[in-house]
Amino acid sequence: MSLVFAGIASHAPGITGRAHLADPKVVHEFHGAFRAMGERLAAARPDALIVVAAEHFANFFMNNMPSFAVGMAERYQGPIEDPEWLGIARTAVPGNAALSLRLIREMMQSVDLAYAQEWQFDHGVMVPLHFLTPRYDLPIIPMNINCQGPPLAPLHRAWAFGEALRRAADSVPERIAVVGTGGISHWPATPDSGKINEAWDREFLERWQSNDRQAMLSYTDEATYRDAGQGGFEIRTFVAVAAAAQGRGTLHHFRPIPMFAVGCTIADMSIGA
Amino acid sequence: MSLYQVQKFLFDINRERGVQQEYREDLPGLLDRYELTAEERGAIAAGDIGLIYVLGANGQLLMHYAAFLGMPWAQYIAAMRAGVSKYGPVRAGLYHMTTAMHEKVAGV
Numbered sequence: 183m184s185l186v187f188a189g190i191a192s193h194a195p196g197i198t199g200r201a202h203l204a205d206p207k208v209v210h211e212f213h214g215a216f217r218a219m220g221e222r223l224a225a226a227r228p229d230a231l232i233v234v235a236a237e238h239f240a241n242f243f244m245n246n247m248p249s250f251a252v253g254m255a256e257r258y259q260g261p262i263e264d265p266e267w268l269g270i271a272r273t274a275v276p277g278n279a280a281l282s283l284r285l286i287r288e289m290m291q292s293v294d295l296a297y298a299q300e301w302q303f304d305h306g307v308m309v310p311l312h313f314l315t316p317r318y319d320l321p322i323i324p325m326n327i328n329c330q331g332p333p334l335a336p337l338h339r340a341w342a343f344g345e346a347l348r349r350a351a352d353s354v355p356e357r358i359a360v361v362g363t364g365g366i367s368h369w370p371a372t373p374d375s376g377k378i379n380e381a382w383d384r385e386f387l388e389r390w391q392s393n394d395r396q397a398m399l400s401y402t403d404e405a406t407y408r409d410a411g412q413g414g415f416e417i418r419t420f421v422a423v424a425a426a427a428q429g430r431g432t433l434h435h436f437r438p439i440p441m442f443a444v445g446c447t448i449a450d451m452s453i454g455a
Numbered sequence: 456m457s458l459y460q461v462q463k464f465l466f467d468i469n470r471e472r473g474v475q476q477e478y479r480e481d482l483p484g485l486l487d488r489y490e491l492t493a494e495e496r497g498a499i500a501a502g503d504i505g506l507i508y509v510l511g512a513n514g515q516l517l518m519h520y521a522a523f524l525g526m527p528w529a530q531y532i533a534a535m536r537a538g539v540s541k542y543g544p545v546r547a548g549l550y551h552m553t554t555a556m557h558e559k560v561a562g563v
Contacts (some may be wrong), residue, residue: 200528238515243466244459262470267522302470330515332549371514373535373552376561412549440561
């Protein structure tokens with residue numbers, strides 16, 4: 183069929199794990215926006231959801247770190263973290279190995295991937311699924327871009343990954359949705375946790391909404407690290423979704439929530455030709 | 456310094472229940488499997504989150520180890536600040552502290 187839905191969302195563990203420590207009104211508004219995205223996703227009637235994530239050493243480590251990886255299993259588990267710490271119960275999440283295989287084969291025509299027949303979801307996948315598919319009844323195809331362990335693939339390679347994802351989605355009969363998860367500027371898991379460069383975030387989101395490829399790819403890792411922290415490297419997932427959707431974005435929610443350590447973002451993108 | 460080995464230890468203990476069990480039952484034996492400096496080994500043996508942070512451990516690994524040690528979020532943040540105060544700036548990696556010691560950007 184084709185790509186039928188594209189969006190981006192935050193995934194910080196505090197969104198669920200530290201929700202009780204933030205302003206309830208602000209949390210309610212953000213969680214509501216997250217669930218509303220789930221309703222738009224469901225309305226697109228996808229057969230599978232690709233989650234483009236930036237995992238945090240749950241499955242991949244510096245002994246053998248893939249720049250890009252795609253899950254190819256019938257079933258996944260998560261969260262790998264302490265469920266009490268994350269505020270999400272451990273559960274099985276359905277996959278679709280045969281669909282993964284077809285997607286991978288097509289993507290490999292233009293990008294090099296690792297595949298994984300085992301994959302434990304960390305908060306980067308589980309937090310979005312908690313809101314988007316809370317019954318865990320939609321097959322998930324996890325895809326990962328290394329945003330943690332440098333050297334990192336350059337942004338233009340994340341764009342190429344997104345283009346390959348789109349070509350693969352268009353090549354299968356199933357209706358495919360894609361959601362990229364990550365932070366924009368943030369300094370998570372440091373004493374600076376909660377620091378957010380809102381101006382930088384809004385500028386990035388402008389570039390993302392207008393799908394300005396050149397502007398999105400113009401960030402250097404050095405500048406991103408300086409202005410947006412090590413968490414800013416996760417823009418790769420959002421860039422990949424823009425490349426896949428080839429449309430224009432609509433920002434539904436953005437608000438810095440320091441207790442969640444990130445500017446909490448929910449946005450969709452139209453599917454371009 | 457063997458930051459990679461410190462992080463490998465953190466990766467293993469975060470993921471593997473068997474390693475967590477070994478940590479509780481035979482910590483010296485567990486640590487023998489990693490090529491650690493005396494300072495790194497001492498930091499892990501003491502559960503000194505502040506020093507492990509200063510040594511350069513990736514926060515995405517360290518925060519789960521802190522949770523494993525029973526540290527609530529605010530205590531984890533405080534332990535990293537205390538580490539910088541006691542041992543000096545972060546020596547390696549990407550997880551440097553960029554705020555002033557008195558800044559508590561998320562209120563903790």
